[in-house]
Amino acid sequence: MNAGVRHALPSVGEIGVVRVELGVRSYDVWVGAGVRERLAEVVAGVGASRAVIVSARPAELVPDPGVPYRVIEARDGEENKTLATVSALCREFAEAGLGREDVVISCGGGTTTDTVGLAAALYHRGVSVIHLPTSLLAQVDASTGGKTAVNLPEGKNLVGAYWQPKAVLCDTDYLRTLPEREWRNGYGEIARCHFIGAGDLRGLSTAEQITASVRRKAQIVSADERDAGLRHLLNYGHTLGHALETETGFGLRHGEAVAVGTVFAGRLAGALGRIDQARVDEHLAVVRHYGLPWRLPANVDPDRLITLMGRDKKAATSPSGHLAFVLDGPVGAELADDVPESAVRACLAAMPHD
Template sequence: MTGLRHLTVPLDDRSYEVVVGPGAASYLGSVLPASARRAAIVTQDSIPVEVHTDLPYERFVIGEGEQHKSLETIGELCRGFARMGLTRNDVVIGVGGGMVTDVAGFAAASYHRGVPVVHVSTTLLGMVDAAIGGKTGVNLPEGKNLVGAFWQPSGVICDLDALESLPDRERRCGLGEMAKYHFLTGDDLLALDLTDRVARCVEIKAEVVASDEREGGRRAILNYGHTLAHALEISTEHRLAHGEAVAIGLIFAAHLANVMGRIPVERVDEHFAVVGEEYGLATDIPAGLDADTLVSLMHRDKKALDGLTFVLDGPNGVEVVAGVDEAPVREALDRMLP
């Protein structure tokens, strides 16, 4: 099949293939573990993609919305796996967006202390970010993605045909993550066709993951814009979707870096130009939120090992900055709060 890109996430004996392009779902069999005898397919009713496998399988449908990205859902899935007799010689296949692959991956990592998982990503956000790299997890009321595991998939399918029916809001979510990669690399991703654009995002993430699989250092740069983004998601009860929040978080991170003297105002303007103009995303914090709530939520961020921690632009590029005082954070928020 022409027009497909075959990429590798290089992790030594755990390396795996990512297939990107229209019709990529037909390659599902090539990325399934050779030992798999049965499959548990985890999906949602709204997912417009049906996967085809020669393996006997059972289908598990999880709920819609972030409230179902929970430990309760993991428990329900694992009980279902137990009822079907799933073993380590079988495979979990997550079919859906970032929420589905996060949940399916964590359930696979937890059940029998680790069952192989393959992701069939159906959203732009999932293809360029969530399905790649092995970070899985669910939310708690106290914060987003606070419980999870690193569990690399055996393969990932990014079938661009699935994007044809993608709602505009889901498209914006993917663009929010894609804009992040612009600042990590300087690449003009919008100059590429869709297959090459998604493939380039996969290449960037794969290179970073290979250098720091368990987020001990460099991998945290993939969370550029995410510290405020996660706080915005929680404080709006997820009325603000992840990619939308990341777009706003990128602008906030630029303001904070400027307040701290790391970048000039011209670089802040570049963030506005890329996020707001080129990608067409909203850049304002929604009305009704306050600095105290947002700062409190940012203190709970999983990167906050040494006080408030952010991924910030600077003279050496985007990097993790720990121990940030609240004063510049509040000044940056004041620039954005209505």
């Protein structure tokens, strides 16, 4: 890990709150040590009479929600992010007698918040959900914004729904035992935030980085909940990133793949004349600061990557065969939906490999 990265966690009392403004569906994201203890208060605000807690963490890490509840054990990991898992969860909800006015609580990493969120969106055509994200990746990005999804063999996150939580409690105490690779996984999303308007987060504490990243995402989601325009910015680095995850059988973790995708996005923007070499170099400098991978894995197939990028749920392919990427430019990041495949192929060929 780069010596410039500090896992600087806050003490009790250092609490940040970010509001996601969506009218009657607005909610707060709490960031800080001990914020999970607000769970019973949030559940009371929902008005639920019972809860189901889906947890990939030990039971003692989830506080009492203040109403009768059942705990369902879950497992983090892309291999568990499937329609079969969603079906099993919904059956457990039914067995627990969960009604439409009750609440589901997720506790785990980004794959858990994604899967539980989708199950909550589908069960009874939608029940309330509260997220207690326990990984840096989930706290920075996955738990906020209302996108829920699972994977298909054909690609990542191809089946999903928009379903906003009632609250997100990002307790930084959960991060104290996080493995080093999971820190990198989260830093990949923090690094990409540098290029979508969050500012330079490299000198901030972990809690400040989480809060700033969530604040930028909240601004974007509040303005464009369903990807009609501005929300495309959140795809920065993800088009190649998702393709790399699928192509490597998720040997690259999400944040690691997004980091490589971010460096690639900078190189592609430079090749298309959208940014100068200094800005291209800045992409690499930011990614390397966080100790993240930036080279393509050995033996990846460019043809396969291009096919996967065209299939990505956040991408689009024009009738002329051009690919869509979110790329940096004179006015900042924006969707470029006219990128020739030849340019993408040339940039892939020029990327260093491990």
